[in-house]
Amino acid sequence: MKCPSCQQGELKYSQLEEFLPCQTCNHCGGNWLLLIDYLSWQSVTKFAATTDETHTNTTIEADESSHALICPVTGTLMTKYRISSKSTHKIDLSTAANAIWLDKGEWVLLKQQGLSHKLNSIFTEPYQKHIREELASKTFEELYQHQFGKEAYQQLKTFRTWLDKQDKRAAMLAYLIAEDPYSAIR
Numbered sequence: 001m002k003c004p005s006c007q008q009g010e011l012k013y014s015q016l017e018e019f020l021p022c023q024t025c026n027h028c029g030g031n032w033l034l035l036i037d038y039l040s041w042q043s044v045t046k047f048a049a050t051t052d053e054t055h056t057n058t059t060i061e062a063d064e065s066s067h068a069l070i071c072p073v074t075g076t077l078m079t080k081y082r083i084s085s086k087s088t089h090k091i092d093l094s095t096a097a098n099a100i101w102l103d104k105g106e107w108v109l110l111k112q113q114g115l116s117h118k119l120n121s122i123f124t125e126p127y128q129k130h131i132r133e134e135l136a137s138k139t140f141e142e143l144y145q146h147q148f149g150k151e152a153y154q155q156l157k158t159f160r161t162w163l164d165k166q167d168k169r170a171a172m173l174a175y176l177i178a179e180d181p182y183s184a185i186r
């Protein structure tokens, strides 16, 4: 079978882990993984799920195919799923063939992020929605930091947290935004 990513190599039988068979491209090193094989590996190893190396300070070199992939089995377009808000990596799913494409190094990356036993949840809408929300919140964070300056923004954040806990929050806020809170003239 021809590689869906580099389209130069051939997929050869190999394994990602013990009990986890896959097909690996002999050119780009990407992996074609059947969901059924993944799920049976997941059920065999679920009790060892904590063995994922979740130390995030080591940088894992992983390839990333940004172009759309065509499923090598069915010829249909595969869908990309972002793995987390901290990583730009996306894994490709063929819903027609029930198979996953992982670029070279992405399996190690998934293990490092503690996601190797959670691949099926990555493909769900709530998980993807959560990532989008985290990304949006990160964008706002950057925007405010840029707008106010780092130090002022930190002060504002601390103050906001404090203000949110006050019973008289609304009155305090009115006091703050009033042009002159000591004048009766509006």
Ligand SMILES: [Zn+2]
Pocket (backbone or CB within 6 Å): 003, 004, 005, 006, 007, 008, 009, 025, 026, 027, 028, 029, 030
């Ligand atoms: Zn390839």
